[in-house]
Amino acid sequence: MATIMIVAIFISTLVSTSPEAGATRIVPIGFGTTAQSRLN
Known part of the structure; x- marks a missing residue:
């Protein structure tokens, strides 16, 4: 996640x-938060 x-x-x-x-x-920041929330 991190x-x-x-x-x-x-x-x-x-x-x-x-x-x-x-x-x-x-774009990368938005993608990062989306991927993180998806993993959580």
């Missing part, structure tokens, strides 16, 4: 270096 969240945060920080940071950062 691993998915860490990966999602890591991906979001990687993506934040790209020009489309604002739009793309929401």
